[in-house]
Amino acid sequence: MKEIKIGLILMLVFCATLLSAQFPEVDNNLDYKVKAFLEENVHNWRDMNIPVGDGRILYDLIIQNGYTNALEIGTSTGHSAIWMAWALSKTGGKLITIEINKERWLKAKANFRKAGVDKFVDARLGDAHDLVPALQGKYDFVFCDADKYWFRNYFIAMDPKLKTGGCFTAHNTAMRIAGIHEYLEYVEKQSHYETTLDEKSRMGISISYKRAEKSNKN
Numbered sequence: 001m002k003e004i005k006i007g008l009i010l011m012l013v014f015c016a017t018l019l020s021a022q023f024p025e026v027d028n029n030l031d032y033k034v035k036a037f038l039e040e041n042v043h044n045w046r047d048m049n050i051p052v053g054d055g056r057i058l059y060d061l062i063i064q065n066g067y068t069n070a071l072e073i074g075t076s077t078g079h080s081a082i083w084m085a086w087a088l089s090k091t092g093g094k095l096i097t098i099e100i101n102k103e104r105w106l107k108a109k110a111n112f113r114k115a116g117v118d119k120f121v122d123a124r125l126g127d128a129h130d131l132v133p134a135l136q137g138k139y140d141f142v143f144c145d146a147d148k149y150w151f152r153n154y155f156i157a158m159d160p161k162l163k164t165g166g167c168f169t170a171h172n173t174a175m176r177i178a179g180i181h182e183y184l185e186y187v188e189k190q191s192h193y194e195t196t197l198d199e200k201s202r203m204g205i206s207i208s209y210k211r212a213e214k215s216n217k218n
């Protein structure tokens, strides 16, 4: 009995250590607020949201490259957006995120306020099929996580708006979902991009760095 109890305690300590390793170091009030919100809700994401480890991958990509103009396609209730907005709060940037479902969009907006990142997020309600091609300006980071069969079209629409050195990421690339294979086949052929698949992500995140503008030969 005593051994079982010790085993359970060790397991709990192990799980807590694993979880806390997923979160960045905190050093200001916003950090404490976001981290507390993410930790409190770590088991409450039920709307097709990314897992915590994938949030950390997006966070690190933004911080390491100093990205400031980010776009998310597919907000749901805001888990991935909170990770990206947290990173953007440090780089001096902002995130536009698009969601078609009003209920999830409202929940996401409430979550941004609770996490303290609302001033770093412009949450738009609408169909990304229309909103993405109509976006103005230049971006340096895109996270694509909406309707998979449209990923290729989102990529094509964003390519001219993505700065050289910028990065287009897509979720669920390790999964057999209609559209993913076609998307990867297309993006891997783009010689002005360098695409890798993140091996830490169980669901898969493709990371495509733009190395040059598209030439007529591509």
Ligand SMILES: C[S@@+](CC[C@H](N)C(=O)[O-])C[C@H]1O[C@@H](n2cnc3c(N)ncnc32)[C@H](O)[C@@H]1O
Residues within 6 Å of the ligand: 047, 048, 049, 050, 073, 074, 075, 076, 077, 078, 079, 080, 081, 098, 099, 100, 101, 104, 126, 127, 128, 129, 145, 146, 147
């Ligand atoms: C996998 S979930 C996104 C999860 C979110 N990135 C997160 O981790 O918290 C996909 C979301 O994309 C939205 N979506 C699907 N098609 C869309 C479209 N054409 N335009 C905008 N949003 C869309 C869905 O309503 C759904 O909420």
